[in-house]
Amino acid sequence: MRIGQVAEQAGVSVRALRYYEEQGLLAAERTAGGQRDYPPSAVDRVRFIQNLYAAGLSSRAVLRILPCMEHGVLTDEMHERLLAERARVETQAGRA
DNA sequence: ATTCTCACA
DNA sequence: TGTGAGTA
Numbered sequence: 001m002r003i004g005q006v007a008e009q010a011g012v013s014v015r016a017l018r019y020y021e022e023q024g025l026l027a028a029e030r031t032a033g034g035q036r037d038y039p040p041s042a043v044d045r046v047r048f049i050q051n052l053y054a055a056g057l058s059s060r061a062v063l064r065i066l067p068c069m070e071h072g073v074l075t076d077e078m079h080e081r082l083l084a085e086r087a088r089v090e091t092q093a094g095r096a
Numbered sequence: 097a098t099t100c101t102c103a104c105a
Numbered sequence: 106t107g108t109g110a111g112t113a
Contacts, residue, residue, distance in 0.1 A: 002097090002098080003098075003099095004097075004098080014098090018099090018100090033098080033099090034098085034099060034100095035097095035098055035099070036098090036099090
């Protein structure tokens, strides 16, 4: 699917989707014409990223824990990251 | 409609 | 972490 559709269904701007790709958060294939082509799963992925942002995680933090969703595996480094983020989120409970 | 880049909060 | 503007 193309970027406009993903943006509408995920509830974010087209600009934001291109920004996520720039940050390495969302991969997109390219059509022959150079347009981004997203798998339907991209919608859920974007929604998940929104949740992490809403919890106050930076894109850098998201980048470190997001791969465990793809592969279904959790490295020690990711586990530590998740524990650290949870502690931080609990500390600032309520904000951003 | 989509692509890109630069500059700005 | 995004957006606006100009471009092709």
